[in-house]
Amino acid sequence: MKAITYTSNGGPEVLTLTERPVPEPGAGEVRVRVEVSAVNPTDWKSREGTPPTGHQVPNQDGAGVIDAVGEGVPAERVGQRVWLFESAYQRPHGTAQEYTTVPSRQAVELPEGASFDLGAGLGVPALTAHRALTLADGGPHRLAPGALSGRVVLVAGGAGAVGNAAIQLARWAGATVISTVSGPEKAALATAAGAHHVVDYRRQDAAAEIRGIVPDGVHIVVEVAPGANADLNAKVAANGALIAFYANDQDTFTAPVRPSMVANLRWQGLLLYTVPAAAKDLGAAAVTEAVAAGALRGGPEAGLPYHRFPLERTAQAHEAVRDGAVGKVLIDVRAS
Ligand SMILES: NC(=O)c1ccc[n+]([C@@H]2O[C@H](COP(=O)([O-])OP(=O)(O)OC[C@H]3O[C@@H](n4cnc5c(N)ncnc54)[C@H](OP(=O)(O)O)[C@@H]3O)[C@@H](O)[C@H]2O)c1
Numbered sequence: 001m002k003a004i005t006y007t008s009n010g011g012p013e014v015l016t017l018t019e020r021p022v023p024e025p026g027a028g029e030v031r032v033r034v035e036v037s038a039v040n041p042t043d044w045k046s047r048e049g050t051p052p053t054g055h056q057v058p059n060q061d062g063a064g065v066i067d068a069v070g071e072g073v074p075a076e077r078v079g080q081r082v083w084l085f086e087s088a089y090q091r092p093h094g095t096a097q098e099y100t101t102v103p104s105r106q107a108v109e110l111p112e113g114a115s116f117d118l119g120a121g122l123g124v125p126a127l128t129a130h131r132a133l134t135l136a137d138g139g140p141h142r143l144a145p146g147a148l149s150g151r152v153v154l155v156a157g158g159a160g161a162v163g164n165a166a167i168q169l170a171r172w173a174g175a176t177v178i179s180t181v182s183g184p185e186k187a188a189l190a191t192a193a194g195a196h197h198v199v200d201y202r203r204q205d206a207a208a209e210i211r212g213i214v215p216d217g218v219h220i221v222v223e224v225a226p227g228a229n230a231d232l233n234a235k236v237a238a239n240g241a242l243i244a245f246y247a248n249d250q251d252t253f254t255a256p257v258r259p260s261m262v263a264n265l266r267w268q269g270l271l272l273y274t275v276p277a278a279a280k281d282l283g284a285a286a287v288t289e290a291v292a293a294g295a296l297r298g299g300p301e302a303g304l305p306y307h308r309f310p311l312e313r314t315a316q317a318h319e320a321v322r323d324g325a326v327g328k329v330l331i332d333v334r335a336s
Helices: 041-049 116-120 123-132 161-172 184-193 206-213 226-236 257-262 277-292 311-322
Strands: 002-005 016-019 029-039 061-069 081-084 099-103 107-109 152-156 176-181 197-200 218-223 237-245 266-269 306-310 328-332
Touching: 002 311, 016 311, 029 081, 029 116, 029 311, 041 311, 061 099, 061 116, 061 123, 081 116, 107 277, 116 328, 123 161, 123 218, 123 277, 152 161, 152 226, 161 176, 161 184, 161 218, 161 277, 176 184, 176 206, 184 197, 197 206, 206 226, 218 226, 226 237, 226 257, 306 311, 311 328
Parallel strands: 152 176, 152 218, 176 197, 218 237, 237 266, 306 328
Antiparallel strands: 002 016, 029 061, 029 099, 029 328, 061 081, 081 107
16 A cells, blocks of 8 residues: 655655555454545654654545444444544554554534535544543533533634634534634634634734623633733733743743632643643544534635645645645545
8 A cells, every 4th residue: 555654754855655564453443444644744844853663554534434333343433434533653654655553533414414524634633622622620521502602612713723723613513613714814704613703913903802802701711822822811801811822933921920829720731632632532532523513524614715736745735834834734545
């Protein structure tokens, strides 16, 4: 079968199209015929910085059809359409290959009618967004319709992949959603995703705008740039607010101490790989439910334009993500 692999860290040039044996699913695993692979920033960062132990196939996320199961996995799973998460985390089998294997729980049934494109785009962005939205004091621990009703969620960077998922999931869960963006085109994407209010942080006084929309403040912030936005977040946070940050725009950030104390703020980091498995399973179930309900979508109409590459151009797909492609970068594995 065709596979993209790398055997040493480096730039996109280390990605090589090779012929590899079709992997066999081990105990507790399923084998998936990959239709679509998706690229996230973590994929090029791992390629650059996490030493592979042999032939490493990149890309955590993807979607396809289960074609074989290992010992202990019900045979009925064969033929199931699935979306995948963490395929390549501490494993050599990412999704940039025609067949991959994953532990059974990391191949989640894709609801009827949901495309492989949508499924491939779920993993990292949607599970990260779900985690950020479920870390507040008192829960909820799992999103569902109404779970966030009465709450105000601020999504920083609503045109980003995680931001897009956070807007859609928060909206599905009943929150009032505000998003910041850097310009009009991104504002249109955040609006298409479902944000009730969009604030241009370059052209507007974001704190004043947000306080004007919600005088009592924001309950949850899904933060992509904790360094740049620490002051803004402290200014707009309601008492007891959670600021869940998932990216490192700077090595350190400075949180204003007294406002954080007075408003009982919680500044909480998250890294999806090390989030407890049980929380990720709750997230996977909620995300699948939102997809089935038509509340979590992909493509331009949902504010997430697709950019497609064939398997042999995986290096260019990695470059596109590293260069800040707006939307979702997908690789057509089956058609390659
Ligand atoms: N911790 C985790 O588990 C985890 C999970 C997923 C992703 N990540 C990390 O999170 C980052 C984003 O991932 P992604 O896939 O969503 O990337 P993406 O699609 O490129 O989105 C990043 C977004 O952040 C916005 N942004 C940057 N600075 C901003 C600021 N000061 N205020 C508001 N928005 C700002 C960008 O827009 P503008 O520049 O136009 O504002 C862009 O829309 C990456 O660094 C990735 O590695 C971490």
